[in-house]
Amino acid sequence: MQPQQRLKRRHFLVLMGMTLVWFGLIARLWWIQLGAPHRFSKRGIDLVKSAVKQRQQSIVLHSGRGDIRDRNGYAFTGEEHRALILFPLARGSLEGTDGLSRLAAIVSEPVDRLADIMERAKAPLVLRDSDGRMIVLTEGQAEKVNALGIPGIVALEVTERYRQEEVAKHVIGFINQNPGMVEQLYPDEWASGKMNADSTIGASGLERSFDRFLQGVEPSILSYYVDGQGKPLRGLDIRYSRQDNEYYPLSLTTTLDVSIQRSMERIADQAGLERGSIVVLDAQTGDVRALVSRPKYDQTKVDLRTDSWKNRAVKQLPPGSVFKTVVAAAALAEGVVSPTDRFTCTGEYGKYHFSCWKKDGHGSVTMEEAYAQSCNIAFAEIAKRVGGDKLEEYAKRLGLSTYVGHVTPHLFKLDGFRQVDGEDPGAIFAQGVSRRDEGVLIQTAIGQRDVRVTPLQAANMVVAILRGGQPSQVRLVGEITYRNGQPFHQFPRQDLPVPGIDYVTASKLRKLMRKVVTDGTGKALDGALWEVAGKSGTAQTGGDETRNHLWFIGYAPADQPQYAICVVAENQPSWGNNKATEMFRRAVDELAGQTAQSFRPAAGNSPE
Template structure:
């Protein structure tokens, strides 16, 4: 019995010795790979601390994992992919091999060898092949030729840049950037869990900011190559994708924008050299924003915080001038202080208020309808005398002015949530303004003094009239979808809550008819040449002096086609020298022609 026990002990001892020797052999092999094979010997032995992790992966991020934006037809507005060449800092076995590889690569890329060597020599980390600081798109033929070279330092793959060279609706989308203070304040939990660092980029404006919690994603996708300490690829370990492998993230944000229309609206603003201003195109059926453009130009990768080019002027309140006469007319008609057909006299000024008409000679005897079409200041000041100041404010609210109108509602268990960033409310009267003062009412009635309106509100006011006084709450986002296109959340179109009951259908219809008169014989007569029959209202607002020169805002709002309204549009050309040729009317015509052509193309496609 004792002999058997001794035998078992000896066997156990031998087994343990075999295991120890095997582990020692494995350690020796790892030592050779990590240290000896690297050739990194010190003069007095091996620096084990420095070289203990020589075997490493060289990686490059090709997709940040952040969610992207799409237009209403699924066309990407951010995150467009392109095929690129990733170059790893891998050393060839000999100088002769390096020269041969360089020649073959340069021939494939169709560039001089010197240009390739200037890029590739001395690389310390993986880089994308670029010319002029821009990634070069690799075509299918080049990709096949590069693959045939079988060079471990090259990998053809997809790159998804969040922002391309040009970004449509850039102020709507906004930008991402570092904001340590906001990370610790707003995203405390993610910060403590290590999901966000102080250096992480988060949304700084626009949809990027308002949708930040959903756009963050769950991690980047990268391409890595495993090498030893001398930057030689390890056999059997090719370039590999590192990815969270999640079918649900990053999310897709489906906007209401039409990429083609948006692009052409922006082109129209460039064509007419609009330096400051905005254009808003809305769907007449529900108020959805089809296009929203703001100037000055802005690119999300070049943020000028000092001059604020990232600010979306379509959401910023500006002096509206005579487009506000629509509110004054609605209030006067609804309160029965006038009626269609009433005649007024305009002598060009209203001395007791120091108010003048743009027509210095005066319009003479003029009807209410004609006064709207020809934008007579004196007639609307006379109407304001008959109205309580509070009524002007009340009817402005009934038409969706003086309040935030962008879509707001419950979303993913949140009590109240909106897609709109920094939308301003605008105003009719400032807090300290005496609303009953005759001069105040006269100036207010023509959209001057304290009155401020956003282009979004102005376009939506036209939609309100087209819906018989019912105020829509415009959407800019319609859906949130998972990566696999499964619906996450739908933001339904809806009316604006919390407003006093709107104006009557009869008054709405009458004002729409008067808008056709503006184009038929009034201040918008130049629009008779548009591809569609359109209607609208002009406005010019004094905004004070800049550099010693008086400045004005030029507006035009309206709809088209008149027979079957499809779109409501607001155009603002801002801070132009007084007396400058009106740009808002030709810009409105350009935009309406874009819409008419889009409708025509759509019918042909069907």
Template sequence: MIFISIFILFSVRILWIQYRSAFREVTVGGRTMNEMAVRQREEGIELDSGRGHFIDRNGMPLTGDVIWSPVLFPVRKLPEADELQRLAELLHTTSDQLEHKWTTLKKPYVWSELVGKEGTPIKLSQVDAEQWDKVDGFEVLPRVSRYKGAVSGSQWLGYVAQRPDVIRKVQAESKQNRSVPLTMLVGASGLERTFDNFLRGIGSTRAFYTVDGKKRPLIGIGTRVKGMDNRYYPLQVRTTVDYRIQQEIEALTEQANMEEGAIVVLDVNSGDVVSMVSRPFYNPQHIDLKGGSWSNHTVKAAVPGSIFKTVIAAAALEERLTSPSEVFHCTGHYGKYGLSCWKEGGHGDITLEEGFAKSCNIVFATLGERLKASSIAITASKLGLAQKIGWNESSFLDGEVFSQIDQEEAGIVFGKTTTADGGVRAQTALGQRDVMMSPLQAANMIVTLLHSGKVISPRLVSEVNFKDGATMVNFPVQTITSPFGQISPRTAKLLLSWMREVVTDGTGISLQGASWNLAGKSGTAEVLKDGKASNNQWFIGYGPIEEPRYAVAVLVQNRRPGSLHQAAALFRRTMNLLASQE
């Protein structure tokens, strides 16, 4: 009797649930049983992750390329032979290959050029998509691809990847007990990583193809699109980069067959990054962690060579240990420490001003020995070296240091274990020994001189906006104050005038006749690459000299000793390109 009573109660409960469901009453999780049953037979594919996007300074999208892609859904019955052949031609394959792939599907599949491998999805236009007749299990859908092209030199943008460790932390810290799938893509490097907290969306947009339990399409339902409709999200991050200039400088490095190095362009008025190109290029959609192409050379420290003579000249002038007219004698050999001048036979009698323009090693080795190590280090600090300079704020996010620029290295002047004797200081004065600086620091040093010694912190992002265009947060122009103060405006002005002489009478004479009148400083550093002697070639400077607009640093790494100075040639071509944009 007890068993019969329980059975009757259970049967009545089932009948009641079915009755309520038939009249679309809410039963489970806000959905009817009929809706739940249908959902179990929906085959879904993500069209848009809901992640926020980046735009350039002019509003041009840097991420979020809409691609109309062919999608196959698992269905029981495939189209007739003639229809299958027509689809195979669209998908650049054969009927047999298409049939084999389709019949073995367990989940929706975006058709790629390389079937069964991680290939590139076939791209169709919206017009192409609308021309196709309805075919069960086949749809051409608008999917949001995160990145526009294949390879680029925009490592500052970074890439996204699956990082379960980050997702678990997000889940643990979520105040809304938000369920975040472990497979969700998050920022792994570049701005994708530093702005990841802003970019995570509130839900994806998915397309569902509804079938019954035997994978037969349900008549009258077809494909349904579901997503979050929110006024404020996803957010939009406005960068300071000019995408058109970025692309054109990337093309310059391709034409020059530049293998390794970087080009940085800064706006001299704001200190903002206009372009940062890193070689070799990377593919944000297919990251080779071992190959290292994702590493951003624009913010990695490298041996600077003679561009560091700018720091030595500033230190000696600030300490009043020399004057522009002091005369040095260069025979081509320093006489100790194994140092010599790059010019065979030497420069003869040469003033400090001339020594800077002609990059005389003897002049600067002498100044290096004359200076204290502390004076060199302090002047480097005043010019924004041996420290990270990218925009950051220690109180921006719950007291944590928020840095816009990922992978940035601080560089160094003297090694911690190095005794800075005369030989070390002489080598340091030539930008060798332990000295390291990044192309971003080198370009920013020019900006510092143009601002009479005030160091500006380069920005990559100016603001973050809500979906409706309203501003969520601004990142104001920021300055960096060294604990030692700044160099004098007089010294800054003098160094800038000497940089002009580098072009008119010195090592940068090849820049004469460029679209703008230019100024700068060349450098060649001796390094070892795989145990073999190699050179880092540099050129840093600004233009036009009458009304400076841009500061540029070019680094070409691991060049064969004695080869053409590719950095100076690329500096000229970059400045000509910038002049053509006016």
């Protein structure tokens, strides 16, 4: 080939290459702009929205999600209030005017503070006080603010999803943006582009378990469109999209009682509970009236590197001597022990380094006394008579080795729908461990070794004993309603799919639990406003012998039970007062006080 021909061929190849690159770029641009502007890249980036965001300043006035309420209609997810909304673009609108001073006079805030807020603002915000609470405006104040006509400053109704001072935060959960979770949970919506990387979904609690129902409609958004200098574009400066649908979003009516929830959280905080939980169930139905979890967390600033947002009430722990209730149930039901059978406790078992908590022993005690005094040696002997297989069977009968939260087999397109998010199932023996090993069996008898129970399961076991032996599923939500209040779906009460225990055994257990308070380890509760029955538990943490998990489960009033309660104080020192027992007593007194007040005659109607 001649040099001239080679040169021509080279030019041709270069030209063809440039042409292919050119067509590739055109195809790419077509795909970006027309083919998939809402579904660009594997991360589901919406290029249209991203482009708009560059010239748009927006603030969400209502998330568009449905509310989560207590059983009487109290909304845990915020109330609508008139508030002052400030956009960064307002800085240009205020230059050379007295608008800021006039605004300060209307909202009763110092001019310097408003000026500092405006100077620091990088995104639209709601005016708040020094504690971070929204400053609520009156109707008159709102009218005066809007009459100023300052672009970027407006007074409108705002509904915050979460309030700083709100309760039941671990039950409610939180929402966030998680593209991977959106794609996994909503594959159809992801594929169609209805949901993308900007979509917000429930991440924990009821927000997560009921996310499909709470999603609702588009959020209410206030937006300003601005130019490159951040000034409002004439004719396109403001847009307010507000939800207006009679039926959606749907809302949840929980079984929680906000008064009980608030008082239980106050008790936990006053007691200095750093890690633990309080569960209060209706003694007749098993419905949740309060679920408290500590440590606290901020729903608007969740640190996923910690577990403070996890609900401790549904996380499994070694229950200690609380598990002796299961041992007693199995022994009584199987007829291997009667309440009057005697055992000898010298303080030491003689092997496996197993001992009783009472160093010198309890001496000769009946089974009834051994339960009241929480004697380890007696219950080790009882467990040997019962056997590991029966212990595991009765734990299951009482709902301690399965999920207890309410399950709906088929809820619309959702199979096996669970109300309680993040619930652990509990366990008695580890996989592969022999149920006949004596060392394993006696440790299991006192709720140690591999035994794991959640506070919710323990409280539900108490309800089962009160209901004659049949455990129920725990309801956290009673119904889903349309926006107009009409019912969408109701969740019926239903039993756990386990056989339970017989009525006679349940009756004997109630007597044992009462004796714990009158003559045993729960004697500190004998002076509570209501008579109490229950069982204490102290479990080693496994890592530090000087720290224990402290439990107390029980019910009140003892003669006509209204509430089943479980209190757990985790990682407590092995000396000093029992924080779980103290909080249990305060919980009982609070519930007794609330009940008495609810039945108090109205003024002017008192009997003579």
